[in-house]
Amino acid sequence: MPTKLSVNLNAVAFLRNRRTVPWPDLATVARAVLDAGAHGITVHPRPDERHIRFADVAVLSELMAAEYPEAEFNIEGYPSRQFLDLVASSAAHQVTLVPDDPEQSTSDHGWDFAAHGEMLRGVTEELRQGGRRVSLFLDAAPDAPAAAVRAGADRIELFTGPYGAALAPDDAQREIDRLVAAADAARSVGGERPFGMNAGHDLTAENLPALCAAIPDLAEVSIGHGLTADALLLGFPAAVRRYLQVLGH
Numbered sequence: 001m002p003t004k005l006s007v008n009l010n011a012v013a014f015l016r017n018r019r020t021v022p023w024p025d026l027a028t029v030a031r032a033v034l035d036a037g038a039h040g041i042t043v044h045p046r047p048d049e050r051h052i053r054f055a056d057v058a059v060l061s062e063l064m065a066a067e068y069p070e071a072e073f074n075i076e077g078y079p080s081r082q083f084l085d086l087v088a089s090s091a092a093h094q095v096t097l098v099p100d101d102p103e104q105s106t107s108d109h110g111w112d113f114a115a116h117g118e119m120l121r122g123v124t125e126e127l128r129q130g131g132r133r134v135s136l137f138l139d140a141a142p143d144a145p146a147a148a149v150r151a152g153a154d155r156i157e158l159f160t161g162p163y164g165a166a167l168a169p170d171d172a173q174r175e176i177d178r179l180v181a182a183a184d185a186a187r188s189v190g191g192e193r194p195f196g197m198n199a200g201h202d203l204t205a206e207n208l209p210a211l212c213a214a215i216p217d218l219a220e221v222s223i224g225h226g227l228t229a230d231a232l233l234l235g236f237p238a239a240v241r242r243y244l245q246v247l248g249h
């Protein structure tokens, strides 16, 4: 089955927040994206609400539950009590836990399981009891998938930032090799539950084909920055269709 596309709306919210007026309207963009065939919506509320506001989560949750019950709502973030309560009040299907410090400008590393594995175990259990699938954000390190399973993950999200930033072909190939090694390790770990692989960060229509050829069993990619940049020129429906085509839909 081709890799699914979840569109991250952080960049749209960032543009809205430049002013006190309520546009671009996230619900309108979410409808455009889902009507164009995207499989889901991703948001990553950060504690300072610099792009996604906590109130946006409720609006998108209601929209998706009422109008797009088949689509996936993925919420990403650091598992603070505030974040976990927000997730509990939402209709999120998947929660992607990311080890972000509030001061970070964007996500730039996966979990350190030696330091946080114990905490994650409790959090994944809590989220699963609430009916959510839990994905853990990982660096492309071969020992990370097994540690993620021990921490209770249903999925992993491979952090593709270094690949996205590798603009020279040799550098990109080195990063693909690292991602493939992590994906191989992920396939070989057994767990109590079916285990899948997502990927994200700085993916584009240009760098996706090589990634998907190297790791054809990716369940889902979440893409925001690159797709929004394309949408500025093409419009969201055409940008989404372009990414879906690249993914083989």
Ligand SMILES: CC(=O)[C@@H](O)[C@H](O)COP(=O)(O)O
Binding pocket: 008, 010, 011, 043, 044, 046, 076, 098, 105, 106, 107, 137, 200, 201, 202, 224
């Ligand atoms: C988890 C991840 O990879 C991030 O890409 C994230 O969702 C993007 O966050 P910002 O939009 O705040 O940079």
Ligand SMILES: NCC(=O)COP(=O)(O)O
Binding pocket: 008, 042, 076, 157, 199, 200, 201, 202, 203, 222, 223, 224, 225, 226, 227
């Ligand atoms: N999980 C990654 C994501 O949602 C989007 O990241 P980016 O495309 O904005 O870098």
